[in-house]
Amino acid sequence: MHLLEDLERRDLVHQTTDEEGLRKHLSENTVTLYCGFDPTADSLHIGHLLPLLMLKRFQKAGHRPIALIGGGTGLIGDPSGRSTERSLNSLEVVQGFSDQIKKQIYSILDVKENENEVVVRNNHEWLSQMTFIEVLRDIGKHFGINYMLAKDSVESRMEHGISFTEFSYMILQSIDFMNLFEKENCTLQIGGSDQWGNITAGMELIRRTRAEGTDAKVFGLTVPLITKSDGTKFGKTAGGAVWLDPLKTTPYEFYQFWINTDDRDVLRFLKYFTFIDFKELEELEVSLNEAPEKRIPHMRLAEEMTKLVHGEESLQQAKNITNALFSGDVKILSANEIEQGFKDVPSFHLEKASITLVDLLVEAGIVSSKRQAREDIKNGAVYINGERQQELGYEIGEADQIEGKFTLIRRGKKKYFLIRYS
Structure with missing residues (x-):
């Protein structure tokens, strides 16, 4: 051709x-x-x-x-x-x-x-x-x-x-x-x-x-000028422009931008931005029509673009973060992956070598009082690095630190807080 x-x-x-x-x-x-x-x-x-x-x-x-x-x-x-x-x-x-x-x-x-x-x-x-x-x-x-x-x-x-x-x-x-x-x-x-x-x-x-x-x-x-079907500007997110520099837009954020492409745009973007041949493009169109919930074209687009701009290693990190967040098994993530995946969640800097979980929840502003902290722990609403912790006297120590840099606290189903160690 x-x-x-x-x-x-x-x-x-x-x-x-x-x-x-x-x-x-x-x-x-x-x-x-x-x-x-x-x-x-x-x-x-x-x-x-x-x-x-x-x-x-x-x-x-x-x-x-x-x-x-x-x-x-x-x-x-x-x-x-x-x-x-x-x-x-x-x-x-x-x-x-x-x-x-x-x-x-x-x-x-x-x-x-x-x-x-x-x-x-x-x-x-x-x-x-x-x-x-x-x-x-x-x-x-x-x-x-x-x-x-x-x-x-x-x-x-x-x-x-x-x-x-x-x-x-x-x-x-x-x-x-x-x-x-x-x-x-x-x-x-x-x-x-x-x-x-x-x-x-x-x-x-x-x-x-x-x-x-x-x-x-x-x-x-x-x-052509690229437009999105929902009327929003291409290349913009709530956080601003999507940059090619991984320090400004992490590979995980970059991957998420593409995987969240509107169904109405994904096939067009696959044609525009990837080198996928037309036979595979037709197959991806069939999968979109027959099983849109699987989001196969979206994953293909995200993989191709992240690998092109950031390389294979960064692509695998982005996929690891995505899978960990979906499953809740965040303990498998490296410190670098934690940094990328939880860049925008509330964080708290901790200098103490150890601290009780109750005190940490209050000091980090995760809950408003020790009474609320004890109640959440008792009810199984608190997770440390993806694992539920219901021991009221539990102390956060080195074993809870990911590569000595972070501890990830989750309250409820989706509220994450990142503890950073000085």
């Missing part, structure tokens, strides 16, 4: 500048393509996964992907998809963000020594070398004001206002495409649907700056 056919069947093509020309170009050449990622935070989030995985799809088809980190454009701010100006970060902050994002890109894309290994570039390298006069004389003359005003990223901001800084963003991104075309023979730019105006502006700049008769055939392709 041709790469474009596979992408279209997965509903991954939103717009192309010349579909037949691109199909022929991909069939006859090893194509260098790029996608940009502006460092607006110290981590990418799952909203970046679709374009990242598009690079990987092209790479697996034998083409050469460039992941462009916007160390230069990140200092300016992309107006696309926003109604207000971005806050500007310092050069040092943007450089720090860029370094972190570079590591994440390398962890997801193939960096083995082969002909189409991923190349990571930073546009600060060339944008920082250009003077303002050079930009105006050599680049600005090719951009008509009416042409720029007609772009969605600018037009949508006119009502609330847009600074000259953000208005100029498409010029800088166009310089990127021109530079990569000249230096890397890059002939295709991909991005989210909100990048269409920036992509076509870059193509126009390349066309205008080529000598008469020079072959400068370049292409643009965008992926």
Whole structure:
């Protein structure tokens, strides 16, 4: 199957500048393509996964992907998809963000020594070398004001206002495409649907700056904006964005995000984000229709995505935590797994070497009084590391500490409390 056919069947093509020309170009050449990622935070989030995985799809088809980190454009701010100006970060902050994002890109894309290994570039390298006069004389003359005003990223901001800084963003991104075309023979730019105006502006700049008769055939392709069937924003949870950095969103939280996908979205997300073939996708659709309670497609999606972003070991940890919470057998978890699975439960720091269970329940704020503590213990409502404890005089000691770091207290069926040892 041709790469474009596979992408279209997965509903991954939103717009192309010349579909037949691109199909022929991909069939006859090893194509260098790029996608940009502006460092607006110290981590990418799952909203970046679709374009990242598009690079990987092209790479697996034998083409050469460039992941462009916007160390230069990140200092300016992309107006696309926003109604207000971005806050500007310092050069040092943007450089720090860029370094972190570079590591994440390398962890997801193939960096083995082969002909189409991923190349990571930073546009600060060339944008920082250009003077303002050079930009105006050599680049600005090719951009008509009416042409720029007609772009969605600018037009949508006119009502609330847009600074000259953000208005100029498409010029800088166009310089990127021109530079990569000249230096890397890059002939295709991909991005989210909100990048269409920036992509076509870059193509126009390349066309205008080529000598008469020079072959400068370049292409643009965008992926669709991801929406959720329940109307909520994709990539957001009650705790905020779902990050690729495991310190910001743990592998367990990442796994849970995918496994909790709405039934109406799960098959679409399997097509978008995984490399599962269509035969298996059809089988997963059958299982969803015939046995939705088993959530087989959801587990498959969660497994594929967690393994891709965090690796096999983190996937197994996420599954261990999930199984332990379902069964209540939390004593099988490691300290690291406890940290992930109970990140958001109330916690209490304990310095004492030993303490009675009654006193701990009161001091940690788990119950309001010793009378209530004794009553809960007597009634079998208190669990230590998943095991019921009904001894009124029981003392919490080293044997109750998981790797010397935690003791997990459960009151009732679902109320967990984490005791942390200093």
